[in-house]
Amino acid sequence: MRSVYFCSFLLLFLFASGCANFSVERQANRVLVRSARVEAVFEDGQIVSCRSRQQGTEFAAPGNEAGVIPIGLGCAIGQYEELRTLHVPWGSVDLNQHVNVQKLNIYLRPQTQSQFTLDREGKQWRLTWQGLGNDKEFFPECKLSIVVGSDEYGALTWYAEGQAPQGGIFGIQTPLNNISSEVRFVLPHFGGMEFRHSSREALCPYGGAPFWEAPVTAIEKDGMALGVWLHNPEFQPYYAYFKNGPSGFAFSFEPNSLMPIENKIEFRTPLQKLDIFPGDWKDAMRPFRNWYQKEFAREIARRDSLDWAENIKLVIDMGTDFEKVAAEFDPTTVMFHNWNARAAKFDTELPDWTPRAGFVESVEKMHSYGFKSMAYVNTYCINYQSPVFQRDNLENIFLTRKNSLWRYNEEVAKSSQPSALSDMLIGTVDQAKGTDQFEGIKPGRLLYGDPLSEAWRVYHAKSMQVWNTSTGSDANYEDTAGCVNDHGNGIVDGLSAGQGSVAQMRLLQETQPGVPMASEYGPEGIAFAVKWPLNYAQVWGNIDFRRRRIHRQLPVTTYLYGYTTWIPYINCGNDFTRHLISACSDALGGMGMLSSNFADADSGGLPAHLTHRAKLFTQKKLKPYFPEHPYPEFIRCYYQGIDGIYQYYDDGKLQKMLSPDGEELYARIDNASSYEGKLTLPGWPLSNDKCVFGLNPELSYAFFPKSPKGGEILQIESLPEHVCLQRYFTGPGFVYLELRD
Numbered sequence: 001m002r003s004v005y006f007c008s009f010l011l012l013f014l015f016a017s018g019c020a021n022f023s024v025e026r027q028a029n030r031v032l033v034r035s036a037r038v039e040a041v042f043e044d045g046q047i048v049s050c051r052s053r054q055q056g057t058e059f060a061a062p063g064n065e066a067g068v069i070p071i072g073l074g075c076a077i078g079q080y081e082e083l084r085t086l087h088v089p090w091g092s093v094d095l096n097q098h099v100n101v102q103k104l105n106i107y108l109r110p111q112t113q114s115q116f117t118l119d120r121e122g123k124q125w126r127l128t129w130q131g132l133g134n135d136k137e138f139f140p141e142c143k144l145s146i147v148v149g150s151d152e153y154g155a156l157t158w159y160a161e162g163q164a165p166q167g168g169i170f171g172i173q174t175p176l177n178n179i180s181s182e183v184r185f186v187l188p189h190f191g192g193m194e195f196r197h198s199s200r201e202a203l204c205p206y207g208g209a210p211f212w213e214a215p216v217t218a219i220e221k222d223g224m225a226l227g228v229w230l231h232n233p234e235f236q237p238y239y240a241y242f243k244n245g246p247s248g249f250a251f252s253f254e255p256n257s258l259m260p261i262e263n264k265i266e267f268r269t270p271l272q273k274l275d276i277f278p279g280d281w282k283d284a285m286r287p288f289r290n291w292y293q294k295e296f297a298r299e300i301a302r303r304d305s306l307d308w309a310e311n312i313k314l315v316i317d318m319g320t321d322f323e324k325v326a327a328e329f330d331p332t333t334v335m336f337h338n339w340n341a342r343a344a345k346f347d348t349e350l351p352d353w354t355p356r357a358g359f360v361e362s363v364e365k366m367h368s369y370g371f372k373s374m375a376y377v378n379t380y381c382i383n384y385q386s387p388v389f390q391r392d393n394l395e396n397i398f399l400t401r402k403n404s405l406w407r408y409n410e411e412v413a414k415s416s417q418p419s420a421l422s423d424m425l426i427g428t429v430d431q432a433k434g435t436d437q438f439e440g441i442k443p444g445r446l447l448y449g450d451p452l453s454e455a456w457r458v459y460h461a462k463s464m465q466v467w468n469t470s471t472g473s474d475a476n477y478e479d480t481a482g483c484v485n486d487h488g489n490g491i492v493d494g495l496s497a498g499q500g501s502v503a504q505m506r507l508l509q510e511t512q513p514g515v516p517m518a519s520e521y522g523p524e525g526i527a528f529a530v531k532w533p534l535n536y537a538q539v540w541g542n543i544d545f546r547r548r549r550i551h552r553q554l555p556v557t558t559y560l561y562g563y564t565t566w567i568p569y570i571n572c573g574n575d576f577t578r579h580l581i582s583a584c585s586d587a588l589g590g591m592g593m594l595s596s597n598f599a600d601a602d603s604g605g606l607p608a609h610l611t612h613r614a615k616l617f618t619q620k621k622l623k624p625y626f627p628e629h630p631y632p633e634f635i636r637c638y639y640q641g642i643d644g645i646y647q648y649y650d651d652g653k654l655q656k657m658l659s660p661d662g663e664e665l666y667a668r669i670d671n672a673s674s675y676e677g678k679l680t681l682p683g684w685p686l687s688n689d690k691c692v693f694g695l696n697p698e699l700s701y702a703f704f705p706k707s708p709k710g711g712e713i714l715q716i717e718s719l720p721e722h723v724c725l726q727r728y729f730t731g732p733g734f735v736y737l738e739l740r741d
Helices: 080-085 281-295 297-303 322-328 359-369 387-391 454-471 499-511 543-550 556-561 575-588 605-620
Strands: 009-014 021-027 030-034 038-043 046-052 058-060 072-075 107-121 124-133 138-150 156-163 169-173 176-180 184-187 193-195 202-206 216-221 224-231 238-244 248-255 266-268 271-278 314-316 334-338 372-378 381-383 446-448 475-479 517-520 532-534 592-594 623-625 635-641 644-650 654-658 664-669 701-703 724-731 734-740
Touching: 021 138, 030 124, 038 271, 046 224, 046 271, 072 138, 072 156, 107 138, 156 169, 169 238, 169 266, 184 238, 184 281, 216 281, 224 248, 224 281, 271 281, 281 297, 281 556, 297 499, 314 605, 322 359, 334 359, 359 372, 359 454, 372 454, 454 475, 454 499, 543 575, 575 605, 575 635, 575 644, 575 654, 575 664, 592 605, 605 664, 605 701
Parallel strands: 046 176, 314 334, 314 592, 334 372, 372 475, 475 517, 517 532
Antiparallel strands: 009 021, 021 030, 030 038, 038 046, 046 058, 058 176, 072 107, 072 169, 107 124, 124 138, 138 156, 156 266, 156 271, 169 248, 176 248, 184 193, 184 216, 202 238, 216 224, 224 271, 238 248, 381 446, 623 635, 635 644, 644 654, 654 664, 664 701, 724 734
16 A cells, blocks of 8 residues: 555745745645646646646646556666657657557556655655556665755746666656647647647657757647746756647656666656746747746857848758849848858768869859858768878767667667658667777768767867858858757766757857858757758658648747748749748748749749748848737737738638738638638639639649739639639630639
8 A cells, every 4th residue: 555644734835035835735645736826736756637826727637538658767677679669759640650558668657555755855845656666567666756846936846856776767757647638739849830639649759859949848728828848957868758648638858867778776857847827838938938048148149149140031042043133132131052062972071171163153253242151061970981080080089879769779770760760860870889989880981970079079160160261151051960969978078968069059159150050950959059940841751741830830949049940942842842841931930942043923833932922031021020929810920020010820721921011912822722812823714803712722822912914814703612723724826724523
């Protein structure tokens, strides 16, 4: 039997700061905790209910069944297959990479025979369960503690401690369980996405960028917003777990111990916080945002100090038709990006930064027009035994990645690994068994490094200084910079896990304060130094995931970190991807993107839409804007322009940019057969004075302020419902029209 008290008693104290009451009340094996705005019940290592004290909004309560979830002390000795399965870094349902579990053996949680105690520790209270178990075995010597309190702003706080004499501790989860199915989750997933309850049960782990780009999440319900976040100034590694259950949700952060885990017999997590506010996701995430911007105030000020970088509203990453671009756009708002300005082929002979023939001259020419230049560089990669690797004795500088929880102690990556998570996207892991970290690696292989090596950080910063000085290029796209994690090297010169990335980006800033940076992804470990995080929407995932993104993005990381999302134009060869990149960019607080061989803005279609959109961004100098009030329904993002506030609207079918006076400036539509509004669809013969009709719901369409050609040869004012236009074109003396029911 669990040791319990047979009567409830109240333990109450007041913070000397006077910010709020904080009370703890034990009720048998449960503990009711009240902070300034939150009332939560802890039971058996998890939070089983949670409500707003002020409005009474119930976010979590028993009956909202989430199913099997990880709870308690993560402990794996020899059970590495389960460890790897539960730490896939992108548990996407669309890609079938989520986890279906009925039993969990590697998480030890409180059981009926656990001994539960509650003890006061100053202004905090310690909940302890002595003896933990899984579905097969009980371990009387294992222990889990959760220490609860309140911070100076009234947020509920806790950290967890675990002990396992057998070793193998990899992390601890204290989930918020039984979350209502009526909530909207807003996650820092690929810049920011919303999730609602669905019928498909799935446990979705997220580990590292771009799958998870901030240690915070928001849950909205009935005009209130609950925020959960990690206070993690040491940038310890962590996962996030999102569970869509039969009739409810669960959510948890899992702070992780440093690898290797075999000898880890005890572990303490960073502080976690939970609070509830009137408003929306912005209000729930504001405490983390405020901490981050204060913590990195100096670096953010340096990042945002360059006026010319603030003025960039269009990135062109294909072609060099400078004359055509200059004729249509203000050059001071345009930056050209080169994906491979090095002499060597892409991903070969790294880190050789010899410029490609003609690149320096190209930079000089674009400068003569008033444009800025950015080029691809690589923060962490080398090609083993390449000429520069040998010349600069990089075997004494470069630190390989030794391990990951997803591949823990796995010598050869399984052929069944998710195709969306290849080495080239996540980063290679070297499982050398001896002291030689390059054991078994073939010459020429691309390797991802660990920035915990101070010598490498200095080497890369100096290399970039030489690169920018010799080429005259204005900005760098630091590829792989966002791979912030624990790579199995432990503590190196006093730093561990994500601290290496923080140190690398700080050094790049200090070395070249006048050279702004784009980066691959934009997580918390590098965001303070990144002006334009790359969000490669047209590449990540499959068609189902990309389709989901079109109507579900929100400007979460833009709000948290203050940068401007960059979605490239490259690999954008059809109308679906053109719709995808423009929709994601509009919702994420982005900017314009084009090829230098862009379509005429008056020619109609999605290519012309991208040009029309880019003109708006460059002419009105649009930049992300975040009002204090909650977003109205269907408004995804605000922009500040030179003449007022613009609004981006998305109702799940129709997307449109609204001017400061509410006029439609451009629109896109899918999942619909008609459009009612003031814009027109150039080249479309099916319309009347009320709407444009006959659209194919499976296709994407772009709408413009007016028909540039002043009307169509043929105009049909009505058709039977469900009939759509399949093909339409005109020629000398004929019109061809093909309809489909």
